[in-house]
Amino acid sequence: xxxxxxxxxxxxxxxxxxxxxxxxxxxxxxxxxxxxxxxxxxxxxxxxxxxxxxxxxxxxxxxxxxxxxxxxxxxxxxxxxxxxxxxxxxxxxxxxxxxxxxxxxxxxxxxxxxxxxxxxxxxxxxxxxxxxxxxxxxxxxxxxxxxxxxxxxxxxxxxxxxx
Numbered sequence: 001x002x003x004x005x006x007x008x009x010x011x012x013x014x015x016x017x018x019x020x021x022x023x024x025x026x027x028x029x030x031x032x033x034x035x036x037x038x039x040x041x042x043x044x045x046x047x048x049x050x051x052x053x054x055x056x057x058x059x060x061x062x063x064x065x066x067x068x069x070x071x072x073x074x075x076x077x078x079x080x081x082x083x084x085x086x087x088x089x090x091x092x093x094x095x096x097x098x099x100x101x102x103x104x105x106x107x108x109x110x111x112x113x114x115x116x117x118x119x120x121x122x123x124x125x126x127x128x129x130x131x132x133x134x135x136x137x138x139x140x141x142x143x144x145x146x147x148x149x150x151x152x153x154x155x156x157x158x159x160x161x162x163x
Contacts, residue, residue, distance in 0.1 A: 009058040009137055016055070020048040043119040047127040054134030062141035064149060082150065089146035093139045100135035107132065 004011065027041040060066050073084045110125040117124055 009055045009062070009141070012055045013052050013059065016048050016052045020045055020052070023048075040119040043117055051127065051130045051134065054131060055137070058134060058137040058141045061138050062145055064145040066142075085146065085149055089142060092142055096135045096139035096142065100132040100139070103128065103131035103135060 023041055023044055027038050031037045057066075068088075073081050076084060107125045107128045110123065110128055115124045116122060117127075
């Protein structure tokens with residue numbers, strides 16, 4: 001069970017990508033054979049791209065592979081670098097917590113108002129519920145990576161990548 005929790009974002013991304021690939025393939029085959037297209041496939045693929053981006057960001061956060069400008073932190077001594085990493089991680093977690101909070105409000109608004117998608121007429125909150133979950137997962141993975149980086153000598157991981 002712990003393995004599933006540790007790899008949750010990878011499993012989610014793989015499932016979304018598999019569904020998107022299958023949907024795209026079916027749409028191409030149908031379009032080739034009948035000269036018609038499934039109108040809803042574009043909507044579903046865009047929703048898939050949105051979710052795979054958010055959960056892919058969680059993968060990058062866990063690995064400590066987010067973009068980082070290390071020009072200033074590279075000039076700092078080891079103790080200063082650790083403080084800069086802690087401040088950076090704290091601000092990032094704050095931003096993600098706010099993002100999760102506001103997207104949760106979006107989901108509640110979509111649920112209460114009954115907004116549906118234009119192509120398939122399914123409730124919009126079905127897809128949007130992945131956003132606060134994804135932002136929360138990114139924050140958790142960022143904290144995990146931050147603790148791992150903090151434990152490294154000098155506050156810098158062996159591969160030289162920052163948070």
